[in-house]
Amino acid sequence: MTAFGKLIRTTAFRLTLAYLFLFALFAASLLGYFAWNTRRLITEQITTTVNGEIAEINNIYTRRGLRGLDSTIRNRSLRPGANLYLVTAPNGTALGGNVASLSPGVMGSSGWSETAYRRLEDQDTGDHRALVYVTQLDNGFRLLVGRDLEERRRLFGIVAHAAQWSLLVVIVLGIGGGIFVARRVLRRIDAMTGTAQRIMAGDLSDRLPVGRSGDELDRLAENLNAMLERIEALMVGLKEVSDNIAHDLKTPLTRLRNRAEEALASSGSEAEYRTALERTIEESDGLIRTFNALLMIARAESGQARGNMDDFDAADVANGIHELYEPLAEDGGMTLRVKTAPVRLHGNRELISQALANLVENAIKYGKPSPAVQPLDAAAATRGREILIEARREGASVLLSVSDHGPGIPEGDRKHAVERFVRLETSRTLPGSGLGLSLASAVATLHGGELRLGDSHPGLTATLAIPALATGADRLAAQTQDVPQKVA
Amino acid sequence: MRLLIIEDDRESADYLVKAFREVGHVADLASDGEEGLSMADGGDYDVLVVDRMLPKRDGLSVIGTLRDKGNRTPVLILSALGQVDDRIKGLRAGGDDYLPKPYSFAELLARVEVLSRRHGGPAEETTYKVGDLELDRLSHRVARGKDELTLQPREFRLLEYLMKHAGQVVTRTMLLENVWDYHFDPQTNVIDVHISRLRSKIDKGFERPLLHTIRGAGYMIRDGIR
Secondary structure (H helix, E strand, O other), rough: OOHHHHHHOOHHHHHHHHHHHHHHHHHHHHHHHHHHHHHHHHHHHHHHHHHHHHHHHHHHHHHHHHHHHOOOOOOOHHHHOOOOEEEEEOOOEEEEEOEEEEEEOOOOOOOOEEEEEEOOOOOOOOOOOEEEEEEOHHHHOEEEEEOOOHHHHHHHHHHHHHHHHHHHHHHHHHHHHHHHHHHHHHHHHHHHHHHHHHOOOEEEOOOOOOOOOHHHEEEEEHHHHHHHHHHHHHHHHHHHHHHHHHHHHHHHHHHHHHHHHHHOOOOOHHHHHHHHHHHHHHHHHHHHHHHHHHHHHHHHHHHHHHOOOOEEHHHHHHHHHHHHHHHHHHHOOOEEEEEEEEEEEEOOOHHHHHHHHHHHHHHHHOOOOOOOOOOHHHHHHHHHOOOEEEEEOOOOEEEEEHHHHHHHHOOHHHHHOOOOOOHOOOOOOOOOOHHHHHHHHHHHHHOOOOEEEEEEOOEEEEEEEEEEOOOOOHHHHHHHHHHHEOOO | EEEEOOOHHHHHHHHHHHHHHHHHOOOEEEHHHHHHHHHHHHHOOEEEEEOOOOOOOOOOHHHHHHHHOOOOOEEEEEOOOOHHHHHHHHHOOOOOOOEOOOOOHHHHHHHHHHHHHHOOOOOOEEEEEEEEEEEOOOEEEEEEEEEOOOOHHHHHHHHHHHHHHOOOOHHHHHHHHOOOOOOOOOOOHHHHHHHHHHHHHHHOOOOOEEEEEEOOOOOEEEOOOO
């Protein structure tokens, strides 16, 4: 398509054309109305004048006869800018007045008519027109009084002229403006299309240009950019997952294979074979777990689990997880406590429970106070081994947090810690898939919230912040938040 | 116990039939949805093991048709789709239990045995008794011999579930699902810790242990002598 073809096909240009047509129509009707009214006014004025003179002359004729009529006509004919006068005898010969010629037949019919005429004193042969009134006097004499229509014609000419010019200006401005606007829009659309094509070609980091005006195109560009941001994050995630799967799944698979090979090669006892097989099952169970966790994260991140959501109390989830993990924490030499206020939540209960369980498992695994730090007294030692699960409301969010007093995660590492398979150097020696935090983060994101990692001086506070449910029951719960909280 | 396995993957189906026969059950095999439906409809089975994705007729549709016909044989659904919402869909379609692939045979066997017992067994009793251990479901009292035992509410429910399935293997995931109502897979041995606490209350100081660990499968409560 040619550049011009593209231009005239734009919506902006077509809209301009439509407006142009409407404006032209408006201007034409305005001028037309004006012209028609003026013409009517002028005609009215002429008829009034002519009627008046006819009455006057008739009056003179009645009183003073033909002589009086003759002298009156002569007098009036000589005035500057005079009206037209003509008196004819019954045989049709002109007796007096200032008219040299008329359209044929005008004198024959009484009443109003429009006619071409020439004055006696006129030198030119130009075309003049007049509105005349012919009346029958006694004895077959006829009288004509009329007025030139030049004034009316000139006025009409001015209006017609104005109409032509204004139409021209409207058309030029309209088409010019249309092309200007269309080109502006087209340029931006072309820029967007170009970017989109580059993105489709594979450069996902490119973004659409956003202007400063904040108009509808800018808003569209902003939204599309946000969409691209999300797509890019998903693509990066996908790539990371495949890289990490390659690494973290292949390693145990290799171990598995090696073990089976080794068992095959050796001529061991039945007990040895049995051990090899048991370890093989153990290893594959670990693989299945990792695989399940990965699938779950992928599902949570893609938003598929949205279908299975209902309303529940976050405090119940916190209490349930506390109840499940309390003995495990105690076995690990820690104390697991829970502190809850009733907070309603809309979400996937199972996923949120699992996310919280992951945080608690992490705290039990990694939240032991570092041996380098000597507690000041017995109370500090107790506090150091305490893990707190908390469910509360803060503003429009439900916070489900797990705090420990272990070594924590340095601020710079926190963002990194949430990524899949990341196991910080300090924890590499401990068992685990490295998916706990990323699953928790994916669950939070699925619910429109986020996973926050903070400091609990010392230690780590991992918080699932999820938008609260704004229902009547919830507002009630918010009001009763000042009531002393239940501490288990 | 008579079982019908509806599974299209020949190798895993053969493995299941063989494994069930080895532990003394009778297992028949159907390899597509239509065949499975007609066999389940005609034969008198204790439990059906149905793969969710089958040729000719989808597993859930097989179950739905059977239920519509008034067939109440317990069904365990096997599926590669292991997510919570898939499980709920399976149970809504009329399944009684749901096991995601890959599964261990021990887990499948334990669940199938529990299902068959639920179907043919006696009505729910108000008291359970294993050896000299007694549990009263109404008054929430637990006693071993003459000793009254004090259990936490969750310990009570754990024991209740174990005693309800006395003599049967109960796996960790079954406990997590039925006692705690969680369907995720904890990365740690949380259930073992709960069991060891329970064990210290009901078995500690008694000559004969009742709560046994079944290696590679789970737990079982039974009177050792019987």
